[in-house]
Amino acid sequence: MIPALCAWHIVPAQQPAADDLPGQLQGVLRYRICQYEGTTLKTAQTFQQDRVQAAGGDWRLQVNKRVLPDGATDIQAACRLEKGNARQCALSISLDFARWSPQHYVLVPASVYNGNRYRAIGEGYNPDYPRDMYYNPQVPLTISNNPRLSIQTGEPSTIALQTGNAATPAICFFSPQEKKGFILLTTQQTSLGNSGLTITENAAKDSCSLSISAPAVRRLAPGFGDFHASGDRAPDWKAGDEVTMHFRTYVFDAEDIPALLRRLMQVRKALSGPNAPRNILPMSKLLQCATDICRQNFIEVKAGAYYRPENNDDFQLGWVSGMINTFPMLALNDAKERQRVARELDFVTAKLQGKSGYFYGGITADGKLRPEKMHPAFPELQAMVRKNGDVLFWLMKHLLLLKAQGYGRMIRPEWEQAAKRLAAAFAATWEKHGEFGQFIAPATGDIAVYNSTAGAIVPAGMIMASRYFHVTAWTTMAKDASAFYYRRDVEKQGLTGGDCGDISHDANSESAFGLLESLMAVYHYTGEQRWLHMAETQAALCATWVLSYDPVFPSGSAIGRLQCHMAGAVWASIQNKHAAPGICTSSGDALFKLFRATGHRQYADLLRDIQHAHAEAVNMPGHLTTHNLTGSSMERIQPGDAEGKESIGNFINTRNSWTETAGMLMALEVPGIYINTDKKEVYTFDHVVTEIIATEKSSMVIAITNPTAYDASVSLLAENNRQAAAPLPYTAFVKWPHVRAGAGQTVKVRVTAAGIAIIP
Known part of the structure; x- marks a missing residue:
């Protein structure tokens, strides 16, 4: 009773x-x-x-x-x-x-x-x-x-x-x-x-x-x-x-x-109560394991040289990590991987860009372009608008990262020209149609299938290109496009959708997070508060796709046996009725930037949940999920019976490059510990426990305990209120200091807005 x-x-x-x-x-x-x-x-x-x-x-x-x-x-x-x-x-x-x-x-x-x-x-x-x-x-x-x-x-x-x-x-x-x-x-x-x-x-x-x-x-x-x-x-x-x-x-x-x-x-957590994320895998260990996998997946085939984005040798651009998994490999600042990244950028810009400036969505290992969503009545090869948005956004981030690392001279004119042509193609489509559509024909630039929010991330890439190439009209277009998608899809329909390659216009999480990225990018470059307000609503829409509690899984299932805490797993779409370990394909750092700009912890909590749920799905010794490579993960976390009752709580024994890429990006672009030295506040994202030991006028002493079985190198971002008021550069992580904490160890550090010092 x-x-x-x-x-x-x-x-x-x-x-x-x-x-x-x-x-x-x-x-x-x-x-x-x-x-x-x-x-x-x-x-x-x-x-x-x-x-x-x-x-x-x-x-x-x-x-x-x-x-x-x-x-x-x-x-x-x-x-x-x-x-x-x-x-x-x-x-x-x-x-x-x-x-x-x-x-x-x-x-x-x-x-x-x-x-x-x-x-x-x-x-x-x-x-x-x-x-x-x-x-x-x-x-x-x-x-x-x-x-x-x-x-x-x-x-x-x-x-x-x-x-x-x-x-x-x-x-x-x-x-x-x-x-x-x-x-x-x-x-x-x-x-x-x-x-x-x-x-x-x-x-x-x-x-x-x-x-x-x-x-x-x-x-x-x-x-x-x-x-x-x-x-x-x-x-x-x-x-x-x-x-x-x-x-x-x-x-x-x-x-x-x-x-x-x-x-x-x-x-959303009011009835279930707060969830309990487990600290089991430091992000530095995750990054090391996932980049080791990516190193092994670099191939040279007839089509070109690239990191495989799938479990075969064919190449798929954007979306499932093609030319996205290159970004964390570039961030390693390793000479060999930097040259490999350059070879993939050469391959992508030389082999996949169509006459219109748009890119084809993929190519087989032997060099045949891969069609997408074709109909026999229309033989023109089509490509996803989403993939092209990914290309522009991530290509711009590669250029910015190379400059931040001091390797700006490595940037090929062909890479910049490819990015500029793609931005011009998007601008022409917007000027003609007032939307970007869902599928386009790279040969002509025509929209093949209209509607959807497939262009959700395009404004982010456009405003970055606008500042990089000094084309002010693209900033106006990025603002107009962001406002259009927000008004039409979020305000009037309460959904975004259609930017996955395997769904129709179905509502999905990826477009929701993509539009959040664009709204925060526009806010980043303009400082206008209205974009921040839209981003807060967009983050709320994103949250509807994320498990808010730790589901009970069948005790005999793989997830049940491992006692995984899966709050933070991100559902795919209303068609693909499963959750996944991460955002496809993003670190979710837009949520961190929103938290930083507003001070509202619910955005940090959402990102922390996503990050910790990802770790629960990673295959590690004593924590076998994919039964594949160490550090591998795959996209299926199944709380429901969409695939039959026997599938509930069971992983599939394979791996997905995009989930591994999402993990690498989280390890890089989200600080392990965020500290505001004026507010005397600490927020911990990484798999460590922090405690404020002492506070002084402009500094803090914190203890960092690593309860996991792996040594950790934890990134810290410490700043005061004045510093926090400025936009966070896309490559800010390059300069974040790291604190090393061995498995089971506690380290004390003195933190100021100017830096950190280890206390013996």
């Missing part, structure tokens, strides 16, 4: 939501016993007060409620079978809303954005585009066959999920008519396993029911762009059996979708 809590009040089992949902949302809270035959609902009996006779038994319900200081309503509902036996029964708790509209924005983190109320195509992973999506400026946002609310009035629609399908177990909506936001948080599990999350609209779309159930009983489970029999089953009950469900509701004034996103970021 529920433990006694003096702050709780027992309330009737059925009550008008006016008690729980203040405002004008007009919801009714219902508790029901649902009996199933397999996954078919047979009966549903609603509790009247605290009793009901259903499914051959007498049931009792005790509801304990309290109103929290932040206005949330926290409820625990304990359901007990008092007499009899009942087959295949579940407890369902529903919030029924009568004043509903298809204009409501509906969100389930990492699964449903804007109700997924869009045109859907295909019956599986990465569906082919129909002919009408090509060279069509009016193409609607189109997703794969995912759970969704229907577009058409006159037909009911249902989204049936389980908590393992969500980055945070929550159902949220924004009502534009009432200017209200609503958040329903629940726990991952009860004693009956993962719970269900269900959204059901009536045919007229003027009412909707949001339900949580113990356990989840779905007819179909969503897969990667398709559905399969769920295999769910409600349990049989005997007298004395009981289950307790815990949930929390928030109703608040909200002017727009961004207001809902920002509130969700604030409360």
Whole structure:
């Protein structure tokens, strides 16, 4: 039974939501016993007060409620079978809303954005585009066959999920008519396993029911762009059996979708509580292992010389680390790797740039260009806009890094010319179309497939190129493009998507983090506060893709056996229903810069979670994940059953270059320890423990303890308020000092804004 809590009040089992949902949302809270035959609902009996006779038994319900200081309503509902036996029964708790509209924005983190109320195509992973999506400026946002609310009035629609399908177990909506936001948080599990999350609209779309159930009983489970029999089953009950469900509701004034996103970021851990990141792998050790793998993957083939970005010898540009994994190798400041990086840049700029200035997306080892998202009616080779955005952004970062390292004379005119031609191509596309599209034809520069947020990271590359090449018009274009994507996609639709090579226009995490990168880049170069405000909303959207708690995995699964703490794993897309160790493909340092600019720790916490979840997936002695190379990782962290129940919690025995690249970038671009000497504050990202020993007017003494089994070299960024007010250069990490702490050792350092000193 529920433990006694003096702050709780027992309330009737059925009550008008006016008690729980203040405002004008007009919801009714219902508790029901649902009996199933397999996954078919047979009966549903609603509790009247605290009793009901259903499914051959007498049931009792005790509801304990309290109103929290932040206005949330926290409820625990304990359901007990008092007499009899009942087959295949579940407890369902529903919030029924009568004043509903298809204009409501509906969100389930990492699964449903804007109700997924869009045109859907295909019956599986990465569906082919129909002919009408090509060279069509009016193409609607189109997703794969995912759970969704229907577009058409006159037909009911249902989204049936389980908590393992969500980055945070929550159902949220924004009502534009009432200017209200609503958040329903629940726990991952009860004693009956993962719970269900269900959204059901009536045919007229003027009412909707949001339900949580113990356990989840779905007819179909969503897969990667398709559905399969769920295999769910409600349990049989005997007298004395009981289950307790815990949930929390928030109703608040909200002017727009961004207001809902920002509130969700604030409360997403409120029910689960703070997660507990484990310190198991110093970032310096991760960097050493991952760069060792990358060294081994440098090849010379007919097409050219490069670090392999995949598990074969073909080359794929951008996205999954082609010409991105070169950046940490260049950062090693090793003569041999610097020459290898130069050879790859020669190869990319000579072999992959089309006549228009855009780049093709890949090339085979024997030199044949790789097509992307082709249709037989349109034979022109196409390439991802996202990959071209990556090329511009990362090529500019390579040029800046070479100069910061003192090797500016190594920069080939051909590299600069390639970057300038690509920036000019983007500028021409923007001037002509007012967007960048999703796929382009590098030979002509024409947009082949419009729409999506595939160009999310382009403004970051454009404003960097603008300053590097002194073309002021590109700064204006970068600002206009950033504002366009933010207004159209974030403010109006509450999603960004379409920049992965294996999805349609589906909402995804990579475009969300890409747009955050662009907003912070524009803020970096202009100092205008409005970009910072947009970036805070964008970071909140990014947070919806990140596991907010440490899921319970099956005890016999690989993740379960290793007892991994996976809060911080980043979900891929609404099609690819899995989380991954890191952002594809980024360090997430834009979150650090946002934390530094605002002082809001929630952004640092989000980045720390991502960094620590990554380490949990890295294959190391005594911590085998991929069963592959030491330091390897792969992209599959599976809390849900999209790939079948047997896949939950199990890694795949392979490796992905992009996840390893993301780890290397985090080790480089995020300081291990960040210190503000004026505020006397320390924030620790690396896998060490810090303690402030003493504070003086302009200095601090801190103890750094390394609890891991590996020696650590920890980077420190220490600064005062004046220094923190200035933008952080993209190559700032080159000058960060490092403190060495052996495995199990504690080191004391004196820190000032001017530097650090080891205390013997």
